Amino acid sequence: MLKASAIMAAGTMVSRVTGFVRTMVLAYAIGTALLGDAYNAAYAIPYSILDLLLLGVLSSVVVPMIVRAQQRDADGGRAYEQRLLTLATLTLAVIAVAAAFAAPLLIDLYTVWDRDSREFEVAVMLARFILPQLAFFGTGAVAGAILNTRDRFAAPMWAPVLNNLVVICAFLLFALVSTAGGDIAKVTDGDLVLLGLGTTAGIVAQASVLIVALKRAGFSFKPRLDLRNARLGEMAKAGVWTIGYTVVTQLGFVLTTNLASAAGSVVEGHGISPYTLAFQLFQLPYGVIGVSVITAMLPRMSRAVSDGRFDDVRSEFGSSVRLVCSLMVPVSLLLMVLGPAITVPIYGHGANSVADAVYIGNVLQVYGLALVPFALFQLLLRVFYSFGDTRTPVFVGAGTTAVNALLMWLFFTLLPARYAVMGLALAYAVAYALGALTAWWLAGRRVQGLGGWSIGMALTRMYLAALPTAVLALGAVWVVTGVFDGLGFVNSLIVLAVGGGLGLLLYLGVAHRMRIPEVNSIVGMVAGRVGR
Incomplete structure (x- = not known):
């Protein structure tokens, strides 16, 4: 699993690094004020559906069904895969077209902007060009799922x-040719076409790469409309609960964007954009580490459940948790300490001020609290999905979303508008911590225990090993901000080099001395590759 995860993590790391550059250029070109909020509101709709598709429907329904088809069908599941790809492509193409026509309704749903306002008008026009991405999302996502079941993990990452x-x-071209900058009043229709079509062109390129990789893996696509053999009844039975989970999560996301857009209307630069950019940075460690491990874990766990090997399920889950948390624990502490130092070099340029970048970092600091609980929550859901159980995650997700919604509304009501988005991040952290505890109890009953004592002891040792790293990072922040009076671009890089770079090396050294097996495995693998 470590080898497969390392391959995916390498690809994901490069993807996330280029994603950093992407968000840097976005903030530079259009800022995080009203124009940035309009773009992020339009982009959030297909992006949230993509996130739910990859982490929900594919992992809970499609991957286990493909694995079963490969095991049971005479042709190794090839015809079933072709039917599935045909169905997904046609269905999502129709949804994409319908969504583009319904853009005003969707923007109205996700924000509190007045329909006569400029930001609403801009967001609707951008959405009409961005929402067709859904068709290409679907094709690429199913292609990636088929590749994963064949243990081809590199291309999807x-x-x-x-x-x-x-x-x-596309963003660089916008920055060169447009005179609007971050001023929403000056942006032209041509500027919006460039931003919208440029964003969609990226997804088209991504889906094309996956289709090519699928062909190289020996899969020849043949459109199949004989849907009687597509096991839609079985898929619907499993998928109805996943759809329920999607609806519940979407309701929570709708509330989030509405509250964030309301805060941004009061304090410009403190709305949807800082929430979105901080959330993307928060997702980076999970995307690099957690998704890689989960993607490698789920097919094997599904096979173990299919064969009735519950001991292997517990072992697979325990090793996955320890492997993920061995890196998540120090990273979560560093996010809580170094948030502004991370965001100033990335977002404090062009149309975005240093003060705006610092606020994004403040939101990121609060999100650091949620990193480990969120990763555990996602790992626990895969235990249910490996059993083909998509019903339990709906109830767990509904409870988590309900707690999150209640806390978001409470913090939004109690906090001043300039702290409202930070309150949304805190609500997210508390809700997922409670959700992880609930999911652990339910999953433990399903497999007769998850080895909680040994996992808890392992996590305790990881936190103890990470404490010196947090102290070093905090000291770097105090010294640099005290000597140089604040966080500028150069000052932030110094803090990151000392607190982040040396801090992580310190953690690896302490963890190695404490003989934490997962860290030793990672260090040994890296040292072996460097030695070659």
Whole structure:
């Protein structure tokens, strides 16, 4: 699993690095004020559906069904895969077209902007060009799922790199040819066409790479409309609960964007954009580490459940948790300490001020609290999905979303508008911590225990090993901000080099001395590759 995860993590790391550059260029070109909010509101709709598609429907329904088809069908599941790809492509193409026509309704749903306002008008026009991405999302996502079941993990993790490069070029071109900058009143229809089509072109390129990789893996696509053999009844039975989970999560996301847009209307630069950019940075460690491990884990766990090997399920889950948390724990502490130092070099340029970048970092600091609980929550859901159980995650997700919604509304009501988005991040952290505890209890009953004592002891040792790193990072912040009076670009890089770079090396050294097996495995693998 470590080898497969390392391949995916390498691709994901490059993808996330180029994603950093993408968000840097985005903030530079259009800022995080009203124009940035309009773009992020339009982009959030297909992006949230993509996130739910990859982490929900594919992992809970499609991957286990493909694995079963490969095991049971005489042709190794090839015909079933072709039917599935045909169905997904046609269905999502229709949804994409319908969504583009319904853009005003969708923007109205996700924000509190007045329909006569400029930001609403801009967001609707951008959405009409961005929402057709859904068709290409679907094709690429199913292609990636088929590749994963064949243990071909590299292409799905590297394809987003091309997406990022295409969008980076579109943003740079916008910065060169447009005179609007971050001023929403000056942006032209041509500028919006460039931003919208440039964003969609990136997803088209990403889907194309996955289709090519699928063909190289020996899969020849043949459109199949004989849907009687597509096991739609079985898929619907499993998928109805996943759709329920999607609806519940979407309701929470709708509330989030509405509250964030309301805060941004009061304090410009403190709305949807800082929330979105901080959330993307928060997702980076999970995307590099957690998704890689989960993608490698789920097919094997599904096979173990299919064969009735519950001991292997517990072992697979325990090793996945320890492997993920061995890196998530120090990163979460560093996010809580170094948030502004991370965001100033990335976002404090062009149309975005240093003060705006610092606020994004403040939101990121609060999100650091949620990193480990969120990763555990996602790992626990895969235990249910490996059983083909998509019903339990709906109830767990509904409870988590309800707590999150209640806390978001409470913090939004109690906090001043300039702290409202930070309150949304805090609500997210508390809700997922409670959700992880609930999911752990339910999953433990399903497999007769998850080895909580041994996992808890392992996590305790990881936190103890990471404490010196947090102290070093905090000291770097105090010294640099005290000597140089604040966080500028150069000052932030110094803090990151000392607190982040040396801090992580310190963690690896302490963890190695404490003989934490997962860290030793990672260090040994890296040292072996460097030695070659």
